[in-house]
Amino acid sequence: xxxxxxxxxxxxxxxxxxxxxxxxxxxxxxxxxxxxxxxxxxxxxxxxxxxxxxxxxxxxxxxxxxxxxxxxxxxxxxxxxxxxxxxxxxxxxxxxxxxxxxxxxxxxxxxxxxxxxxxxxxxxxxxxxxxxxxxxxxxxxxxxxxxxxxxxxxxxxxxxxxxxxxxxxxxxxxxxxxxxxxxxxxxxxxxxxxxxxxxxxxxxxxxxxxxxxxxxxxxxxxxxxxxxxxxxxxxxxxxxxxxxxxxxxxxxxxxxxxxxxxxxxxxxxxxxxxxxxxxxxxxxxxxxxxxxxxx
Numbered sequence: 001x002x003x004x005x006x007x008x009x010x011x012x013x014x015x016x017x018x019x020x021x022x023x024x025x026x027x028x029x030x031x032x033x034x035x036x037x038x039x040x041x042x043x044x045x046x047x048x049x050x051x052x053x054x055x056x057x058x059x060x061x062x063x064x065x066x067x068x069x070x071x072x073x074x075x076x077x078x079x080x081x082x083x084x085x086x087x088x089x090x091x092x093x094x095x096x097x098x099x100x101x102x103x104x105x106x107x108x109x110x111x112x113x114x115x116x117x118x119x120x121x122x123x124x125x126x127x128x129x130x131x132x133x134x135x136x137x138x139x140x141x142x143x144x145x146x147x148x149x150x151x152x153x154x155x156x157x158x159x160x161x162x163x164x165x166x167x168x169x170x171x172x173x174x175x176x177x178x179x180x181x182x183x184x185x186x187x188x189x190x191x192x193x194x195x196x197x198x199x200x201x202x203x204x205x206x207x208x209x210x211x212x213x214x215x216x217x218x219x220x221x222x223x224x225x226x227x228x229x230x231x232x233x234x235x236x237x238x239x240x241x242x243x244x245x246x247x248x249x250x251x252x253x254x255x256x257x258x259x260x261x262x263x264x265x266x267x268x269x270x271x272x273x274x275x276x277x278x279x280x281x282x283x284x285x286x287x288x289x290x291x292x293x294x295x
Contacts, residue, residue, distance in 0.1 A: 001104050004080035004160075005036045008072040009090040012201060013047035014038060020094050022055050028100040035059065037079055038090070042066025068173035070182075073153070077163045085163055088155045091201025095122060102195040103157045116188050118156035119195030121147055123202070131204040134270045138208075139199065141272060150231065151190045153179035155197050162188055176215020177232070184227050205266050212279055220286045234276075238283050247284040254281030 005021065007014070018038065025034045038052065040062040053060045059079070067075070077085055086103055096102070106117045123139045143152075166186035172178040183190055203211065219235065222228040229235040241247050254261075254277070261274050 001031055001084070001107060002033045002082040003031060003035075003084050003086055003100070003104070004082040005034060005086045005088065006073070006076035006080060007036065007038045007088050007090050008069065008076060009038050009040045009043060009049065010066070011043045011045045012090045013049065014090045015048050015051055017090070017092055017094075017200075018052045018055070018058070021088070022052075022058065024094060024097065024100055025057075027097070028104070030101050030104045033057075033082075035081060037061075037076055039063055039072055039076055039079075041068070041072045068170065069175060070168035070172045070178045071170045074167045074170065077160065077167075080160060083160050084157065085160050086155070086157050087153060088197070089153070089199070089201070091199060092155065093124075093198035093200050095196045095198050099195060099197065102193065106157060106191075106193060111189065113159045114162065114188055116151065116156055116158045116162075116183075116186075116190045117193050118147070118151060118154075118190070119193050119197060120144065121152060121154045121199045122196045124198055124200070128202070130268050132202040132208075133268055134205045134265050134275065135202045135208040137270060138272060138275065139202070148192050151179055151183035153182070154199060155195075158188075162186075171221070172218050174214045174218060175211045176217075177219045180231060181219075181222070181228070184231050205270075209265065209278075213282055216279060216283045216286060220283065220290065223287060234279055234283060237280055238287070241280075241284065242287070247288065250277075250281050251285050251288060254278070254285070 018036065022036060025031055034057060036058045038060045040046065040049065042063055042065050050060065052058055073087060084107060102119070103117060106112055121144055123136060123144065128136055166188055168178055168182050169185060172181060219228065219232060223235065229239055238247070241250060261278055264271055264274050265278070
């Protein structure tokens with residue numbers, strides 16, 4: 001079995017992860033041949049990433065200008081030479097020595113060619129800095145559990161022909177929801193499998209909130225799309241709230257208590273309920289502003 005492993009990189013030290021991944025590929029008997037392609041998507045920090053170029057069967061390339069999370073994956077797929085594509089985010093860490101084998105096992109199944117397989121995203125249960133508490137708590141409590149029914153692009157396997165017919169939407173250039181939109185817009189089956197991989201790229205609270213706001217701006221483009229609404233809970237809540245004209249009330253409350261909410265989110269014990277309220281209120285404000293522009 002041959003495999004193209006595709007890794008979009010952005011301002012992250014990938015050296016140890018790629019080295020471990022490369023070693024794992026060499027040890028996996030079920031893998032006949034492989035290639036690893038890493039593309040720096042307009043990174044401004046490179047660490048010692050260029051050292052991975054010394055590894056065999058590995059291509060490392062720097063793209064000067066950031067093209068976005070959707071376009072970089074489409075470009076990686078175009079460069080791949082094998083029929084099966086395994087996408088992995090750069091801020092990852094191997095959890096099981098069977099990681100590659102677990103994906104190869106899926107390829108043997110009858111429905112494999114028309115199915116996208118994706119495994120768990122897990123987080124290390126170690127003491128961490130206060131600055132990343134919100135992201136870590138959200139990851140443990142919400143993100144990791146949501147993956148059982150909502151596709152995540154943290155790591156996934158897909159046949160190249162199917163990817164070429166169902167590319168990532170390049171209208172989405174910034175962070176957030178490009179993977180959920182990929183699932184909604186494609187005609188493929190998606191299957192969650194037991195194959196964990198650590199997500200090590202936990203962000204400080206300021207950056208995490210900015211990323212969430214970016215994702216909400218992305219899905220606001222699809223706020224009238226029923227298929228998208230049916231898949232994303234925050235859109236479902238917004239639809240109900242706006243239909244009974246409570247969205248403006250929520251925005252008013254948000255403005256009154258924003259300082260208190262932000263203080264809590266930066267604390268050592270942030271409330272996920274307040275964070276969910278923050279996201280909902282932010283989305284309501286986005287749509288109210290959008291309606292004003294149209295008027």
